[in-house]
Amino acid sequence: MIGKSASPGFAYGKIVILEDVFEKVVSKTSTDIDHELSEFERISKIVVSELEELSKNATTEDQTAIFEAHSMLAADPSFKKDIVKLINEKSLVLSCAVKETALSFMAKFEALDDDYFKERALDIKDVASRFLTKALNINSSSLRQLDNDVVLIAKDITPSQTAQIDKDKVRAFITEVGGITSHTAIIARTLEIPAIVGARGILESAANASVVAIDGLKAEIFLDPSNDLLEKWDRHIEDDTKYKEMLFKYIDAESVTEDGHQLSVLANISSVEDTEAVLKNGGEGIGLLRTEFLFMEHKTAPSEESQFEFYKKIALAMGDRPVTIRTLDIGGDKEVDYLGLDPEDNPFLGYRAIRICLDREDLFKPQLRAILRASDYGNLKIMFPMIATHNEIIKAKEILETCKKELHAENISFDPDIKIGIMIEIPAAAVMSDVLAEEVDFFSIGTNDLIQYTIAVDRMNDKLSNLYSYFDPSVIRLINMTIEGANKAGIPVGMCGSMASELQLTELLIGLGLDSFSVTSGSILSVRKNIIIANKDECHKLVPSVLAAKDKEEVLKIFSF
Numbered sequence: 393m394i395g396k397s398a399s400p401g402f403a404y405g406k407i408v409i410l411e412d413v414f415e416k417v418v419s420k421t422s423t424d425i426d427h428e429l430s431e432f433e434r435i436s437k438i439v440v441s442e443l444e445e446l447s448k449n450a451t452t453e454d455q456t457a458i459f460e461a462h463s464m465l466a467a468d469p470s471f472k473k474d475i476v477k478l479i480n481e482k483s484l485v486l487s488c489a490v491k492e493t494a495l496s497f498m499a500k501f502e503a504l505d506d507d508y509f510k511e512r513a514l515d516i517k518d519v520a521s522r523f524l525t526k527a528l529n530i531n532s533s534s535l536r537q538l539d540n541d542v543v544l545i546a547k548d549i550t551p552s553q554t555a556q557i558d559k560d561k562v563r564a565f566i567t568e569v570g571g572i573t574s575h576t577a578i579i580a581r582t583l584e585i586p587a588i589v590g591a592r593g594i595l596e597s598a599a600n601a602s603v604v605a606i607d608g609l610k611a612e613i614f615l616d617p618s619n620d621l622l623e624k625w626d627r628h629i630e631d632d633t634k635y636k637e638m639l640f641k642y643i644d645a646e647s648v649t650e651d652g653h654q655l656s657v658l659a660n661i662s663s664v665e666d667t668e669a670v671l672k673n674g675g676e677g678i679g680l681l682r683t684e685f686l687f688m689e690h691k692t693a694p695s696e697e698s699q700f701e702f703y704k705k706i707a708l709a710m711g712d713r714p715v716t717i718r719t720l721d722i723g724g725d726k727e728v729d730y731l732g733l734d735p736e737d738n739p740f741l742g743y744r745a746i747r748i749c750l751d752r753e754d755l756f757k758p759q760l761r762a763i764l765r766a767s768d769y770g771n772l773k774i775m776f777p778m779i780a781t782h783n784e785i786i787k788a789k790e791i792l793e794t795c796k797k798e799l800h801a802e803n804i805s806f807d808p809d810i811k812i813g814i815m816i817e818i819p820a821a822a823v824m825s826d827v828l829a830e831e832v833d834f835f836s837i838g839t840n841d842l843i844q845y846t847i848a849v850d851r852m853n854d855k856l857s858n859l860y861s862y863f864d865p866s867v868i869r870l871i872n873m874t875i876e877g878a879n880k881a882g883i884p885v886g887m888c889g890s891m892a893s894e895l896q897l898t899e900l901l902i903g904l905g906l907d908s909f910s911v912t913s914g915s916i917l918s919v920r921k922n923i924i925i926a927n928k929d930e931c932h933k934l935v936p937s938v939l940a941a942k943d944k945e946e947v948l949k950i951f952s953f
Contacts, residue, residue: 393613395566395591398577400914402628403564403586404605404617407598408538410546410553413524414517417491421483428479428486432472435486435526439466442522457665458515465519471497487527494520501688512685514570518550538562543604545594559583564606566591566598566613588613639917643674647920649902653928657920658714658910660888664702667709669913674920677713677771679836679910680888681706683759684722692730693755699762707770714771716813716836716910717763720755721745721777731755745778750787760795767807775836779814779821785831817841817889822870825877835878836910839889843867862891863944863951868900872939875905886910896951898922900938903931 422428440463447459465471471493478489498513524530538558544565557565562585570577570589580587586608594613598604601615605625614621647655658679659670670678686694686702707715722731722744731752733743749756763774776788789812799806816822817838829835839862844850846867849859861867871887878885886908891897893911895918901909902923909919934950941947 393591393594393597393615395588395594395611395613396570397609397611398570398589399580399585399587400609401564401584401586401632402605402607402625403543404603404622404625405541405543405563406539407601407604408542408544409595409598410544410549412547413521413528413530414491414494416528416530417487417524419488420485421488422479422485423483425479425483428484428489429476431486431527432475432479432489435523436466436472438526439519439522443519455665457663461663462515462519462522465515466522471519485527487524490520490523490527504688512688514548514550517548518553521550543606545598545604547595548589557583557585559585564588564608566594566604566606568592568594639921642917642920642924645674645920645924647676647923649923649931650925650927651929653902655902655906655923656886656908657916657923658716658886658888658908659913659916660910661706661913664705664709666913667706670710670916673913673916675713675913675916678706678710678715679886679908680775681715681717683718683720687720687722687755693758696758696762699759700765703763703766703772704769707766707772710770712771714773716773716775718775718777718815719746719759719763720749722748746776746784746788747778750784750791753791756791757795760792761799764792764795764799764806764810765804767810768805772807773811773813773834775813775815775834777815777838778818778841779816779828780818781820782824782827782831785814785828789831815888816874816885817845819846819870822874822877825874826880827877829877829881829883832883834883835874835885837871837874837885837887837889839867839871839887839891842870842889843891846870861944862894862897863947865938865941865943865947868904868938868941868947871901872904872935879905884908893919895919895922899926899931900934900951902926902928903933903935 443459443463443466447456447463450456450459474493474496475489478484478492479486482489484492494516497516501513501516538561540561541563542561543563544557546565546567548567548569549565564586565580566588568591577587577589586606588606588608588611591611591613598615603616605614605617605621606612617625647657649655656676658677659666659675660680660682661667661670661678662682662685667678683699686699703717731748733748760774763772766772774792776785779785792812796806796808811833813832813834813836814821814828815838816825816835817840819842821828822842825835843860843862843864847859847864875885884907885905887901887906888910892901892909893915898909898919899922909923911919937950938947941950
């Protein structure tokens with residue numbers, strides 16, 4: 393059985409199946425509406441108080457930020473308003489009203505084509521589960537009463553449950569749903585507990601098993617494994633421990649090649665809590681801060697002030713390290729009711745990202761003003777996504793200049809020389825990179841969409857997975873073209889797509905002339921190690937044969953895969 397890798401590592405242990413409180417809610421109406429409403433108010437205060445206390449007593453910044461976010465959600469007016477409405481209009485008992493409201497909120501996030509936003513549904517379920525355990529008088533202390541050497545299996549494990557896990561007892565966990573960017577997965581990686589998510593059917597398959605072994609990296613699951621496999625796992629666990637100890641020596645090392653070429657290894661993040669893992673792994677900055685969730689967690693657009701506070705927290709957390717903030721990258725494939733976007737047949741080729749922002753200054757300007765204000769507290773950069781034409785950059789820069797003039801007139805301080813960059817993720821931008829480079833301070837190559845648009849393949853379509861490849865020579869040629877365009881203008885070029893984490897391609901990317909790698913926090917040390925042991929001149933010798941390759945099979949042969 394296989395799922396998705398949430399946190400790497402080998403582990404095995406006795407199976408413990410966690411129940412889902414949502415399954416315990418029975419559809420029922422109430423004859424005492426006032427009682428339901430007063431119970432809701434009473435429980436709301438308890439839940440918010442508990443979450444604030446958990447945030448205060450949390451042992452890591454990850455946990456603190458998650459519980460703070462959950463506390464805000466528990467007190468969110470729109471969330472509470474919908475629960476009260478169901479009780480009043482449908483006479484539902486509190487537990488049913490909470491579940492129905494949570495499912496409605498969750499469905500909006502789960503319908504999105506972006507894994508990160510899909511997984512925000514689990515945060516909603518986490519908060520709702522707190523309400524339900526109290527409304528149904530369920531004892532939720534089971535995670536504190538576990539035996540040693542167990543593997544938790546559940547439909548999903550909420551972030552607050554994950555935060556309660558005792559890593560001295562829990563060897564790993566597996567869930568049927570969820571993805572690699574969920575808060576649950578983030579905490580698992582922070583605690584360095586192997587974890588697999590999205591393992592469909594695991595609850596049914598594990599019902600009659602007693603022991604499970606997992607390979608967190610390959611996301612493989614073995615129920616009731618043989619003694620031979622367990623002995624093999626013991627060797628893997630020992631090897632893993634040695635490898636982590638070896639990587640540790642690279643935490644404070646500079647990302648310099650063997651022959652003296654300076655590069656940098658940055659991180660991709662989406663939240664304040666992500667910064668802890670970046671710093672823990674020696675990240676040199678943030679190469680991509682996604683901002684979409686700020687616009688999707690509520691029923692109205694985030695205010696300039698709330699955005700400013702968010703960017704400021706991250707700027708302060710990272711100190712003088714660079715933080716590149718990607719402006720709103722949202723579109724027809726992501727439902728945001730207040731934007732009033734029309735349904736589209738081809739949302740990935742439609743009205744999204746910078747195309748929306750240039751039309752909707754009421755969204756764009758508050759974000760730019762918030763970033764500019766936060767730039768007074770750290771080393772911030774602005775990055776525009778989905779740029780296809782020269783004119784889009786000119787318009788975006790004009791709006792940014794207007795924001796600067798407004799802030800100056802209001803005597804609000806900001807970095808007047810803040811760096812401006814663009815994502816190279818559309819083939820047109822790669823082809824025109826020499827022209828576009830004259831207008832910006834840096835490029836960042838977004839390989840996820842670049843591959844999708846270049847090969848005309850939906851990266852979420854399993855039937856086309858054989859076509860979606862980092863090793864396709866057409867993609868590598870566009871990357872080379874982009875780097876050459878940046879070099880001609882004298883600006884740096886990085887990569888923030890998942891291709892940057894592909895260790896088999898580190899040498900090629902160095903040879904092509906990439907200046908920085910922006911990867912997941914867990915990949916920072918591995919990529920840095922590859923940089924340090926590489927020789928750029930030797931890496932460059934790979935380039936001609938790769939650029940001359942006719943197909944990905946020839947590229948793979950060059951790397952002896």
